[in-house]
Amino acid sequence: MAQSSVETDIHTSVQAPAEPDFKTRLQSWLPKLVLSPTVAMVLLFVYGFILFTIYVSFTDSRILPFVNAQGATSYDLIGLSNYEKLFRLSHWEIAITNLAIFASLYIIICCAIGLMLAIFLDQKIRGEGVLRPIYLYPMALSFIVTGTAWKWFLDPGIGLENTMHIWGWTSFKFDWIKNGDYAIYTLVMAAVWQSSGFVMAMFLAGLRGIDNEILKAAQMDGASNWQLYRRIIIPQLRPAFLSAFVILAHLAIKSYDLVVALTGGGPGRATELPATFMYSYTFTRNQMGIGAASAVIMLMTVAAIIVPYLYAELREKK
Amino acid sequence: MAVATQDSAVRTGRATRFVLYTVLLVFALFYLLPLFIMLVNSVKPLGEITGGSMIALPQTWTFEPWAKAWSEAQVGVEATGLRPYFWNSIRMVVPAVLISTILGALNGYVLTKWTFRGATVLFGLMLFSCFIPFQIVLIPMARVLGEIGLAGTTTGLVLVHVVYGIGFSTLYFRNYYAAFPTELVRAAQIDGAGFFQIFWRIMLPSSGPIIVVCVIWQFTNIWNDFLFGASFASGSAAPMTVALNNLVQSSTGVKEYNVHFAGAIMAALPTLLVYIVAGRYFVRGLMAGSVKG
Missing domain, CATH: 1.10.3720.10 (MetI-like)
Structure with a gap:
């Protein structure tokens, strides 16, 4: 197929030698030309926009559009005072405290469950082909869908608590989703449900990549299963742990849909996260400068995690 | 489990395997639960949800909720369904x-x-x-x-x-x-x-x-x-x-x-x-x- 097409091409190019100069020049520019729309889009819509948001965070802008039709500005540069205000807001403090609780539990529990399931599945389990897709399917669903399911299931009036009461366990109480002190943990629950299967898949891929010969040799030397995992297998999963951490951490910081669907940030502000904070300050509270400042903080947090990781990965490739 | 000496590849005894399968199955149920709840309760009359268990199968099956969600429910300003x-x-x-x-x-x-x-x-x-x-x-x-x-x-x-x-x-x-x-x-x-x-x-x-x-x-x-x-x-x-x-x-x-x-x-x-x-x-x-x- 490819062979004959190349031949026909030779014929056509022989028949049309009119402007070889232009053609070859075009050919040498073509790759860059093809790449340029993407480069332009990424530079403008990603990096240009990042700079723009940083700029907005230094202004006292309140709502869109902040520039009138003549291009005249209707705002002032106010330096870092949005950031000062931001960190004095108890609302923001709640959001970052919640994020710290949510992210650490989410990462730890996902890794624990993921690792356990991966190790268990790796024991030549019958039905692995059925179990694996079951563990992973939540990853294909929208957080709005899973948020809806969990929201009503955790609702004490109709969900789990009610079911337990009907089953005869009348003293059973599970109203975390309505309780300001515990609602954040329902968020962890739903998020872990969504992502732990994915972590399992990453660990499983890592486990399958480990050289069996090393394990056999260790076993000859009398290592028990426990020692095998503790000393040889789990340390070799370090790259998988690193990837899992990076992915989960950045997902946690970006978490927005799940909060909206599950708790709406409530009760009160009990499940407010930076992402929901940014949205409400920017679009509903008309405090766009502060909203922009919070977005910048979010970006810097993600960058602190992602950039070293990508840098290492890209260098490794070379 | 740790003490049980094994002399070849990562091998597991009968009791361990029972635990393995149990844990794996329990987690499978955990992952399937929300999907099950969505499916089961989408074909129940509303009264069976508010007055009954969310985990129970419907007593009366109805596809009314589906029809309603698709073409009648109030989503935006008008009742267009989804x-x-x-x-x-x-x-x-x-x-x-x-x-x-x-x-x-x-x-x-x-x-x-x-x-x-x-x-x-x-x-x-x-x-x-x-x-x-x-x-x-x-x-x-x-x-x-x-x-x-x-x-x-x-x-x-x-x-x-x-x-x-x-x-x-x-x-x-x-x-x-x-x-x-x-x-x-x-x-x-x-x-x-x-x-x-x-x-x-x-x-x-x-x-x-x-x-x-x-x-x-x-x-x-x-x-x-x-x-x-x-x-x-x-x-x-x-x-x-x-x-x-x-x-x-x-x-x-x-x-x-x-x-x-x-x-x-x-x-x-x-x-x-x-x-x-x-x-x-x-x-x-x-x-x-x-x-x-």
Whole structure:
């Protein structure tokens, strides 16, 4: 197929030698030309926009559009005072405290469950082909869908608590989703449900990549299963742990849909996260400068995690 | 368990295996539970949910909630059901997936076979764009969409999803094409084949798997997006996820849980179907997008 097409091409190019100069020049520019729309889009819509948001965070802008039709500005540069205000807001403090609780539990529990399931599945389990897709399917669903399911299931009036009461366990109480002190943990629950299967898949891929010969040799030397995992297998999963951490951490910081669907940030502000904070300050509270400042903080947090990781990965490739 | 001496490969005794299977099955039930709840309660009359157990099978089966969620429920201003929003999502997802995949394939091809100084830096910049918290672009994007008259339209959402989906599609194709023998490309070049001819006749015919991976990934991501939909198209152009959220969160009238569950399944169905049909590729996409940057 490819062979004959190349031949026909030779014929056509022989028949049309009119402007070889232009053609070859075009050919040498073509790759860059093809790449340029993407480069332009990424530079403008990603990096240009990042700079723009940083700029907005230094202004006292309140709502869109902040520039009138003549291009005249209707705002002032106010330096870092949005950031000062931001960190004095108890609302923001709640959001970052919640994020710290949510992210650490989410990462730890996902890794624990993921690792356990991966190790268990790796024991030549019958039905692995059925179990694996079951563990992973939540990853294909929208957080709005899973948020809806969990929201009503955790609702004490109709969900789990009610079911337990009907089953005869009348003293059973599970109203975390309505309780300001515990609602954040329902968020962890739903998020872990969504992502732990994915972590399992990453660990499983890592486990399958480990050289069996090393394990056999260790076993000859009398290592028990426990020692095998503790000393040889789990340390070799370090790259998988690193990837899992990076992915989960950045997902946690970006978490927005799940909060909206599950708790709406409530009760009160009990499940407010930076992402929901940014949205409400920017679009509903008309405090766009502060909203922009919070977005910048979010970006810097993600960058602190992602950039070293990508840098290492890209260098490794070379 | 630790003390039990084993003399060959990681081997497990009968009792251990019983524990293994039990734990694995319990987790399978845990993962299936929300789906089960959605399915079961979407075919129950409302009274059985409020007055009965959520885990019980329906006593009377009814598809009323499905019909209601699809064409009658109060989602926006009018009681249109989720139907128009479902089509909004389709109209958004199809062009966005096609465009971002095509551009990703071309980018991957250039970045591996026609590489130039600074290509890695460019790729790094694209890659980083996959991971940014999109809150950082919401304000300028809202303004730009407003200024070019695309605010609140499906076309605007297509643009947004293409722009922020291109990093991942480029990543997939770049990593895939990196393993493709460059000698083949050079040989074709010597034979006089041009840039697009090589792409069309040599690269594309062997790109089947990665195209599937990329399409599935983009489809799932774009279909499931909520943030952009809620920010830029919350009215009649809202995608399915936004409409579902409006339906569930609406505070007027009786909470029709069964309708909510039916709606949730409708919003989940396209991605779930893709997962069931091509789950292997979905997992591959997940892994390619995370383990190897």
